Amino acid sequence: MFTRLLLTGSAALFLMGAAPITQQGSATQPSPQEVLDAAPASAWMTIPAEDLVVMTLADGSVVEYQLAPDFAPAHVANIRQLVRSGYFDGASILRVQDAYVVQWGRADEDKTEAKGINPTPPAEYEFAPPADFKALPYRDAYAEAVGHVKSWPVASDGKSDWLVHCYGMIGVARDVAPDTGSGTQLYTVIGHAPRHLDRNLAVVGRVINGMEFLTDRPRGTEELGFYKDDTQRIKIVSVKMAADLPAEARPSFQVLDSDSPTFAAWVKARANRSGAFFVKPAGAVDLCNALAPVRGIK
């Protein structure tokens, strides 16, 4: 979930005006929200400002995303450099394809030099299985095991692991192999997780705030949801690393620590929705329905 916790998305459907009873659990099974409300401060990890990107669109909307240097270090280094060299200032949202992705970058990419980056980074589509992989106790259609590493959604075939294309996750657009994309064009998932993309593209981050300012856009009219021209494209006026903003203007966010007991209790609550509203708890949860909660702290 990439919205403020008051809008968890785990609430179910009400007739308008009813109290959010779906956010209440039962006597034996708290709701996800109740687990979070009871969480100690130590269950939350602050996202480093060096990993946080602040993107401002032409209408003043702000989208914030977190980079994942532990998993895609070369691509993340490129992205930080692109941000800092001002490459994305004057970029646009290029493509909005319903049920699939929003993609952004420079419409004049072929004419704009990307300074100081590695133009041919290694693929970084997969990585050696980290020791701190915490598997979910549930099946997955695509992988032998799924779970979390440092609060990121990860899948594994036992021999290698990879970041998963869940809603809000960010990947690097590329051409056909051997191109691996440099980071000049990025996309985020706006529909049911397109898991067939896993291990085929570099996944480098996730949108943690302002996702709605990407998803509420008109869908592109050209093939694959591309916008036709600059009259349709949505301009990006600035992209900054949070670390480079003055302290008083710097946003800050925390993510629930997937190594915490709270996280395990929260996953169990997501998998077993109970209380007055739910007739039948599912007894399981898909990885992409167990995305680490994020909250703003300023």
Place this chain on the structure above:
Amino acid sequence: MFTRLLLTGSAALFLMGAAPITQQGSATQPSPQEVLDAAPASAWMTIPAEDLVVMTLADGSVVEYQLAPDFAPAHVANIRQLVRSGYFDGASILRVQDAYVVQWGRADEDKTEAKGINPTPPAEYEFAPPADFKALPYRDAYAEAVGHVKSWPVASDGKSDWLVHCYGMIGVARDVAPDTGSGTQLYTVIGHAPRHLDRNLAVVGRVINGMEFLTDRPRGTEELGFYKDDTQRIKIVSVKMAADLPAEARPSFQVLDSDSPTFAAWVKARANRSGAFFVKPAGAVDLCNALAPVRGIK
């Protein structure tokens, strides 16, 4: 997928301007699009006009959805009656919660009589396993088996089956049990499939065209993504059964028949994306990434 087939959503990410090479398969594995292009006419089933609802919004956008009377007959009978009695004319989009649902109905529901419906239909959250259930040969996090019945996405625990809350599927909003919702408020899924809702609400249909005119809306500012008042709500100016429209104005759609050999080939193509773009075919596909293709025929 609920868009015209030119925008399948199965395409992956390109640098802008490249040809859609992702829609080409390999020598041994056609792409999903190639399978559809080669499909005989007999692989496509026309959606009955009596099951097709045409909803026009205030800005002229049209959203079309298909009802599922085979699975939720009492709720579907109510919805047809609500449409025909004009109950939804003057209804609105009430709620848009990012990554979750769009919900619509009358904002003044408590003051507006729903004539001629069954106000307390049976739950219809599950049904006896149909003989024509075609299981996918892949795992699922939530169910023992998943697959299709008459081109609808279905899950099964061996003892009962249910329609699945995939992207674009439509359910009936309700209050707490024993209320089962009458059909006066409906919602559709606009994010990763919220499978914890399966077997907890009546699933009655799916959006088959114009989904983008629901998903591109501003997200609601109130709790659970509800709109604050009529200044935010998006008015629905008319809702009609396609069967009641004059023939020359009646839209018509076909869905790929899940009992056809083409469908099985298409699922296999979705599960094994190959060709120049894909480095690693997944070897499996999630039910909600195998939604029966729909095409407009007029």
